[in-house]
Amino acid sequence: xxxxxxLGILGAFLFVVACGPKVNHNQAVYVLIDTSxxxxxxxxxxxxxxxxxxxxxxxxxxxxxxxxxSRSFSEKExxxxxxxxxxxxxxxxxxxxxxxxxxxxxxxxxxxxxxxxTDITGGIIQAAEFLxxxxxxxxxxxxxxxxxxxxxxxxxxxxxIKLDGIRIVAxxxxxxxxxxxxxxxxxxxxxxxxxxxxxxGASDWKVVNDMEHLDRIFKKNx
Amino acid sequence: MSLLQSLxxxxxxxxxxxxxxxxxxxxxxxxxxxxxxxxxxxxxRAVSNPLRLGARWLANAAVRLRNRNRQVLFAHGSHEVxxxxxxxxxxxxxxxKRDLEGYPVLQxxxxxxxxxxxxxxxxxxxxxxxxxxxxxxIEAIAKIKPSGDGVVEHILGEIRDALGKIYQKVVSEYxxxxxxxxxxxxxxxxxxxxxxxxxxxVDRNITSLQVxxxxxxxxxxxxxxxxxxxxxxxxxLASSASTQFFVAAMVMLIAFGGAYxxxxxxxxxxxxxxxxxxxxTNNLQASEVAALVxxxxxxxxxxxxxxxxxxxxxxxxxxxxxxxRRRLMWASLTILLVLAGVEVALxxxxxxxISADVALKQQLGSVAGxxxxxxxxxxxxxxxxxxxxxxxxxxALAFVAIPLETFINSGRTVLGATMELVLQGFAFVLRFTxxxxxxxxxxxxxxxxxxxxxxxxxxxxVGSYRDGSARRDKLRPVPPLKRASGSEEAV
Numbered sequence: 001x002x003x004x005x006x007l008g009i010l011g012a013f014l015f016v017v018a019c020g021p022k023v024n025h026n027q028a029v030y031v032l033i034d035t036s037x038x039x040x041x042x043x044x045x046x047x048x049x050x051x052x053x054x055x056x057x058x059x060x061x062x063x064x065x066x067x068x069x070s071r072s073f074s075e076k077e078x079x080x081x082x083x084x085x086x087x088x089x090x091x092x093x094x095x096x097x098x099x100x101x102x103x104x105x106x107x108x109x110x111x112x113x114x115x116x117x118t119d120i121t122g123g124i125i126q127a128a129e130f131l132x133x134x135x136x137x138x139x140x141x142x143x144x145x146x147x148x149x150x151x152x153x154x155x156x157x158x159x160x161i162k163l164d165g166i167r168i169v170a171x172x173x174x175x176x177x178x179x180x181x182x183x184x185x186x187x188x189x190x191x192x193x194x195x196x197x198x199x200x201g202a203s204d205w206k207v208v209n210d211m212e213h214l215d216r217i218f219k220k221n222x
Numbered sequence: 223m224s225l226l227q228s229l230x231x232x233x234x235x236x237x238x239x240x241x242x243x244x245x246x247x248x249x250x251x252x253x254x255x256x257x258x259x260x261x262x263x264x265x266x267r268a269v270s271n272p273l274r275l276g277a278r279w280l281a282n283a284a285v286r287l288r289n290r291n292r293q294v295l296f297a298h299g300s301h302e303v304x305x306x307x308x309x310x311x312x313x314x315x316x317x318x319k320r321d322l323e324g325y326p327v328l329q330x331x332x333x334x335x336x337x338x339x340x341x342x343x344x345x346x347x348x349x350x351x352x353x354x355x356x357x358x359x360i361e362a363i364a365k366i367k368p369s370g371d372g373v374v375e376h377i378l379g380e381i382r383d384a385l386g387k388i389y390q391k392v393v394s395e396y397x398x399x400x401x402x403x404x405x406x407x408x409x410x411x412x413x414x415x416x417x418x419x420x421x422x423x424v425d426r427n428i429t430s431l432q433v434x435x436x437x438x439x440x441x442x443x444x445x446x447x448x449x450x451x452x453x454x455x456x457x458x459l460a461s462s463a464s465t466q467f468f469v470a471a472m473v474m475l476i477a478f479g480g481a482y483x484x485x486x487x488x489x490x491x492x493x494x495x496x497x498x499x500x501x502x503t504n505n506l507q508a509s510e511v512a513a514l515v516x517x518x519x520x521x522x523x524x525x526x527x528x529x530x531x532x533x534x535x536x537x538x539x540x541x542x543x544x545x546x547r548r549r550l551m552w553a554s555l556t557i558l559l560v561l562a563g564v565e566v567a568l569x570x571x572x573x574x575x576i577s578a579d580v581a582l583k584q585q586l587g588s589v590a591g592x593x594x595x596x597x598x599x600x601x602x603x604x605x606x607x608x609x610x611x612x613x614x615x616x617x618a619l620a621f622v623a624i625p626l627e628t629f630i631n632s633g634r635t636v637l638g639a640t641m642e643l644v645l646q647g648f649a650f651v652l653r654f655t656x657x658x659x660x661x662x663x664x665x666x667x668x669x670x671x672x673x674x675x676x677x678x679x680x681x682x683x684v685g686s687y688r689d690g691s692a693r694r695d696k697l698r699p700v701p702p703l704k705r706a707s708g709s710e711e712a713v
Contacts (some may be wrong), residue, residue, distance in 0.1 A: 025501045051586040060499025086497030088490070092578040099586060 012215040024137030028062040029053055030127035033079075034145035035067045035109055036118040042213045043106045044209060045172055046144045050102050052214050059084050062176055063135040065102055066123055069147060073122030079105045083134065097221040121151045121157035130162055139166045147193055164201035169217055171208050244673075250672070252677040259667050266663020273656035280649035291638035292456055296448055298631060299459040303445045304537075307438055314434045317427065332420055335413050342406050342413075463635035470593050470629035477622040481517055484565070484615040487608060489513040491571035517619070520561050524620025526554040534627040558616055565612035573605045 001066045031053070043061045050065060057063055064081035067073070080101040084091040124141060132137040141163075147170055151157055170193065181184035208217055224459075230239040251258070363381055366374070447455040493509035500508035528534045530551035539547065671678060 026499055055583050055586055057496070058499050059493065084499075086499060087494050088498050088575045089494060089578055091498070092575075092582050095582055096585070099582075 006199060022137060024135070026060045026062070026134075026136045027057070027138035027140065028131050028134040028136035029057065029064075029140045029142060030130055031063070031080055031142045032072075032123045033065060033067050034118060034120070034143075035069060036115040036150075038114065039118075039146055039174070040109060040112075040114040042144070042172060042174065043110055047102065047106050048211065049142065049144065049171065049214065050217060052100065052217070054095045054099055054107045056096060057084060057095075058220055059086050059088055063098065063137060064127075064130055065105070066126055066130075067109070068118055068120055068123045070117035070119060070152065071122055072119040073126050075126070077123065077126060078130065081130070094153045096163070117152050117155070118145070118150045119157065120145060120147065121161065122155070124163070124168075125161055128161070128166055140169060142169045142171050143165055146173050146176060147189055148176060161196075161200045163197060165203050166201075167206070168197045169206045169208060171217075172211060173207055173209060205211040236627065248674055255318060255670070255674065258670055262663050262666045262670065266659050266666070270656040270663075271658040273659065276580045277649045277652035277656060279651070280645050284645035284649060287638065287642045287645060291635065291642060292451075295456060295459050295635055296451055298463075298635070299455070300445060300448045303441050305439045307445070310434055310438050310441065314431065314438070317430060317434070328420060330425070332417065339410055339413050339417075342410055345403070345406050372693045418660050451548045460635060460639065463632040464639075467630050467632035467636045470625040470632060472522060473625040474622065474629055477619065477625070480615055480618055481521075483611070484517055484520075484619070485510075485513050487564060487572065487612060487615075488516060488568045490575060491568040492516075494575065495570055516561060516564070520558065520616040520619050521559040521622060523561065525618075525623045525626070526550060527558060527620055528623035530554060534623045534625050536623070536630070552622065558620060562613045562616045565616060566609050568604065569608035569612035603686060 026177045031046070031050060033043070034040075035043075041166050050063075053063055062081070062083040067075060067079055080098055082094050082098045084094055089115045124143070127141045131141070149157070151211065170190070173186075173190065175186055179189075190207055206217065208214075227233050229243065231237065231242050232239045267565050363378070366378065370588050444455075448459070489507075489510050491506070492512045496512045498507075498509060502508050502511050525534070525536060530538055530547050539550075542550070
């Protein structure tokens with residue numbers, strides 16, 4: 001009787017625990033890297049960020065790297081992507097492969113000429129599409145750019161976008177020469193992007209220029 | 223405007239207004255004195271009586287619980303003592319069966335050995351035959367003094383030689399006889415040793431039996447005390463249960479520590495089996511639940527193993543046959559071994575996962591090139607440590623069954639005593655509150671009278687005046703009745 005009651009309590013505990021609210025803990029991260037103009041020189045830093053992300057993501061998570069070019073709304077602009085398996089060892093191997101793939105891309109891109117225009121909006125729409133497909137619990141777009149959008153006259157990007165539940169982090173937003181003359185340009189640019197992201201339904205907007213403390217961005221409840 | 227201010231006659235003169243109000247209210251309060259007193263008393267009774275009732279019920283419940291606890295304590299104590307006596311009897315039975323069953327054989331052996339020793343002793347006691355009678359005659363002849371006669375001397379010489387030869391022969395026979403006796407005596411030694419060993423064994427068995435008998439005696443005395451249901455026995459049992467409870471709780475706490483280490487050891491590699499990143503609840507990963515289930519299974523198998531080995535008595539296994547019990551024991555042991563093996567494999571897997579992770583991080587961070595450490599046997603020590611821990615911890619967890627049983631058994635007594643104390647405490651609080659309510663009622667009655675002290679004083683004064691006049695009327699001499707005729711005889 002006594003053992004039965006003990007087992008009963010344990011069973012009830014497990015039942016209560018098992019019937020609790022189920023939350024999707026997987027996260028998906030899309031790193032959007034600006035390869036236009038002179039920003040292509042910042043690729044080394046981007047590689048550090050990607051490596052950091054590879055070290056922190058867990059089995060079941062997804063990671064993709066896309067580039068920003070003159071027109072970025074295309075699957076072709078996704079440089080590398082991975083959905084990690086559930087087995088930690090297999091996930092490790094996938095991370096290995098991803099790292100090598102990205103290193104090859106960075107090397108090739110550094111030697112190539114940067115694109116003429118910068119279609120950040122197209123990249124964001126592409127990123128949102130990818131993230132929504134992963135059905136992850138936490139979705140993040142990391143934009144590695146100076147956030148200066150330049151479009152050719154044919155490209156239409158002045159359209160409403162949907163970023164519901166997606167967190168946007170603008171990383172390493174470098175100041176342009178004109179920003180140094182009038183800092184308001186830089187601040188206005190960031191404010192415009194924030195407004196756009198938030199009006200599109202983004203859950204958060206953050207600008208981070210200190211690359212030494214990436215852990216603050218990616219901490220679990222950050 | 224507040225309610226108080228609306229009641230004031232002169233709002234700017236608070237004290238005067240209050241006094242005025244009081245003056246107006248006093249006649250009404252005096253008129254309502256009786257009903258108000260009754261109301262206050264009824265209200266205080268309405269509060270205190272249910273509280274008293276509740277306190278009484280709780281006190282009775284505490285008494286009932288104490289009696290029940292006492293019954294359980296005695297029942298449990300007598301059950302334990304009976305079990306101890308039973309085990310002691312089993313031990314005695316085994317001892318008797320093992321050693322004293324062969325006692326007739328032992329006795330026969332002992333008797334045989336003693337008889338043989340006796341015979342040998344007798345043999346060793348036999349002396350060689352004395353020299354024959356003619357030796358005395360020759361001895362007499364040998365004593366003849368030499369006379370110088372050659373023939374006589376020759377004869378005497380011959381006789382001396384013959385005697386010498388005989389003497390030598392006798393001495394040698396004597397010596398050989400003694401040698402033989404010594405040889406027989408030497409042959410005693412193994413028998414003596416054997417007898418000594420046998421007797422020592424008998425002594426040991428008897429001593430062991432005596433010890434067991436003394437234990438049984440002590441336990442029977444204890445059982446008698448418990449059956450007599452004396453207070454001393456109850457105190458002894460209760461204090462023993464408390465000690466057992468705390469000791470068992472301490473051991474269980476240590477076991478929980480071991481279980482936690484075990485959990486940490488297998489939670490990570492379990493993600494390779496059930497999938498990493500899967501969550502069952504908000505904060506509980508599937509791999510963690512799987513690790514927990516494995517540990518619980520190990521504990522369960524440990525419980526069964528201890529139960530089938532008769533170390534514990536948690537499950538109703540009394541009805542199953544001995545054969546089935548043995549089968550269950552082997553099944554539990556096998557499952558426990560399998561789980562221990564799984565844990566060893568998981569320990570290796572954990573090491574592999576961590577190594578792969580470290581290697582990846584090194585590669586990701588080695589933009590400038592990181593020197594890789596040589597993987598020698600020293601670096602393998604944690605792996606071996608994890609493997610050993612993985613194998614031993616399940617068996618260590620199996621022993622949790624023993625303190626668990628003690629914890630549960632003594633927990634009933636401790637919980638019962640705690641409940642009794644809690645009930646008594648609540649009863650005291652209720653009784654105290656009831657008394658406070660009753661006294662508050664009295665206090666309110668007095669306060670009411672203080673408020674209307676002026677009319678009460680007047681009432682007392684009027685009352686005393688009336689009493690005084692009535693007394694005076696009683697004491698005043700009665701005036702003589704006047705007769706119409708004017709005669710005073712009638713007076």
